[in-house]
Amino acid sequence: MAENQAEKRSRRGLLGFVFGRRGLWSKKCTADNGNKTPMRSSNASAPCTSNIQFTKSPGNELNSKKLQEYKVSPEPIQNQNQTQIQRPISKPLSNQYPNNNPGPVQQQARKVVPRESIGLSGELESMITDNQKAKGMMFGNLGNLKQPGTTAVGNQTTVQNSGYGRKTMEGERQTPVRPISVSNNQDQSGSLCRAISTRMDPETLKIMGNEDYKNGNFVEALALYDAAIAIDPKKAAYRSNKSAALTALGRILEAVFECREAIRMEPHYHRAHHRLANLYLRLGEVENSIYHIKRSGPEADQEDILKAKTVQMHLNKCTEAKRLRDWNNLIKETKNTIASGADAATQVYALQAEAFLKSYRHQEADDALSRCPVFDVEMNTKYYGPIGYAGFLVVWAQVHMSLGRFGEAVEAIQLAAKLDRNNREVSMVLRRVQAVTAARSKGNDFFKTGRFQEASAAYGEGLDHDSRNSVLLCNRAACLFKMGQFDRAIGDSTAALSVRPAYAKARLRRADCNAKLGNWELAVGDYEILRKETPEDDQVIRGLMEAQNHLVKRRGHENL
Template sequence: MCRALSRRLDPEELKEMGNEEYNNGRYAEAVALYERAILIDPEKASYWSNKAAALIGLGRLFDAVQEVKEAVRIDPHYLRAHQRLATLYLRLGEPEKAVNHYKLAKNEASRDDISRANTVQALISKCSEARKKKDWNSVIKESQFAIDTGADSAPQLYAYQAEALLMLSRQEDAEEAMTDAPKFETDASTKFFGPSSNAYQLSVRAQVDLAAGRFETAISLSQMAARIDPGSREISAAARKARSVGSARSMGNDLFKASKFEEATLAYGEGLNQDPHNAILLCNRAACRSKLGQWEKAIEDCNAALTLRPKYSKARLRRADCYAKLEKWEASIQDYEILVLEIPGDEKVRKALQEAKEHLRRHRGEDAKESVHDVIHITCEEQFHGAITSSGKHEDFHALKILLYCYILLAVISLMYQKMVNIVEQRSIATAESVISVPSIKLYMNGSNVKDIDGLDLTEGLDLKQLESFL
């Protein structure tokens, strides 16, 4: 590049330097060199075609189309330029034009190229028909097939996918589809694809933004789509919906900030009347209901939001808090454990998880202590048999049900130790046997108390040293 700037070079030499930059993946430098060659000799078709190739490398497909069209204008028999233009049209979702230029490319294009373009054309037609029938699964299938077949930069196909996914309540997948879609400048896209097609793409993008909670962007895009294609009732209706839902959300937010939670609940509800599947409005209404102590209703809203957007951390966090308010510790812990993975490093979530686990331990511990404090007197074999086979309030003796019947108390303790080791090492045994604690034991010899053994709460966790101390 420095050589080209330091002295006047022959255009062919500039082209060769551009080719070298292109082959090394330095597309911007290649474009600059091809442009210098074009300034010297603007009627050389290969300079324009090579510049188009470099622009493709930069992702500037519309610009590439214009450059290679100029190459074809200069030399209508430039076969490689026709092949390049056909491939661009195919990628952009214009298969009819692609077929035409593949044919003009003659031996520069293969039968497979033409067949692929025809296949994409058939698939786009199938997508359109499936959309009319609201066969959304077919729309997703056919549009993906068309993208994989070669139309990987066709905005309309990504819009078909995103719309279908929204209709199937797969909002996060719809957002991902639009993230993968090519981004083109609005005016250039309208010029290339036409007003109707580009307006549709913008309208679908607006719907995805609305579902994701980007209300201002959704309103802006939907209004732009309505201006581009003012005759479309469908696009106009989508724009009105975006404005209505956005207004309800803004009103609800203002009322929430003013601590007017009942009014805010109604405002978010108005928005949900227009857009029942808006996860953000559902989550916001859940916040209001939580403030009003309506935790069960708040959980219902969070459930609905998470069904629509399973990775919606704010809704999961809100549900975890509501479960905690209702002292449903297991459910709360389950949500917090997912949140720890989704938003690692969040100290508030980590602390909330620890607190929920502590509450659960206390809750289980109190239940266990109540049972441990019950006393049953066993002075003979019959009473021992009765205790370990009894049911009802003395649930702690479920721990003894895993023991063999013993006639000598020392043998009972020995077997208890062996089984308890298994329980400590394999918690699944305790779970299967519903073992939550071990009762206190008082040993008597000749009518005199010789040893007291305190009970154990297995819900708190237990290691072998504790067990040896117990025995």
């Protein structure tokens, strides 16, 4: 069935001026065995309508002959025995083969792989492994969206990178920039599919893919479904199963497009409708989710409708809190929205980060976006549309700047400006980011040459554009410390810590200033916090010992 009209028209509302879109959570999907007769039955209640809307350009349907990018998350693959003749199969779950019908090969306790596929299965696994080793990486079963060095939401993991992503800094953060091109991966994946597609029946490939999916080998399952599609691109079941594998790998947006294609091919495919409903809910598309739940037949039940309505309720509260500029309540409701099911809704994470920024809680704003799923620029633009994605980048740019990641801030806002050239907010943030970045660069140059007065003034110019910027405050405190203005340096350091409590440099600066002023109790307090965070730091150890010794001497004199 073609996409519902409600899916295809532009939305406006809740995050209208943040960037805008709607929807939210899902059930874990399992790969189809090709049977499309649904399993559960229940009556679907009437749809709830949303008054929270987010702008989004309708995504273009995928070309059925075009293979998706072959991306996975980093963890070692468990190589299966490439010489095995039979592959045991456990009894499938009830939701794997609808109506409790046995799966394609479940008539016996063990699955006998067709003779022509015995060597091919091992060959396929070897090709996948060799391909990944050649790129210096090994991948395995990720489950979903969160692995170290990747982005995560809930229990999911994704390795796709929009360029505005994750943590790993000094004691602070560092984020990856532009996504690395995966065209070579895609080409090799296509070669892999072509290599085996000439030698096997697509149904056999699907059966092998289902078994790998069941065993948690999502990378291998995806390759097998791709191979089946290369042979028979008009089979809806292959697209639906590929969507399940993509979902398990955290590639949510790609999974949506595959489900759409499956439904286009077979409009009454209940399993594909149910999968798409789950995906839309996770992405914050409540109305679209309910539309497909109602077309899922026995695949859906009342619980699906209730979950969607719960997400919608929290989204409505987000809208109201945003309207009233009630940032604390907005933070609370965005957390509730995510917990209720919208664990992949980037617009909700962006709204939460914006609320933290407005509350001058910069570290928490960064933490909020670090939990947001990250998809590459092309996929984000295709799904959300240029204007919708530009709104998300505006928030990212401000978060980067607030924590002193000026290069990433410039990159994000410049991309937003390219995507939405006529947006006044984008232009305003771009000018501010450029001014703050230039002031910081000028101040650093003065500081390196020992011109502390000029450096302090340059950092002050940047603070005129962003008065709570923790890095500029800390840098100016360093200049004031060098000039012996310890009280003012303490003020700047404290201001930096108020928006970013975990900022170790600002805390050390304040401890050193208090030590210079003889405020030993305050100095000891900061040094002890730093000692817990960086137990091997010699500067912290020496400062703490000196402050403690002076404090003991002072107390000894006071007791005389």
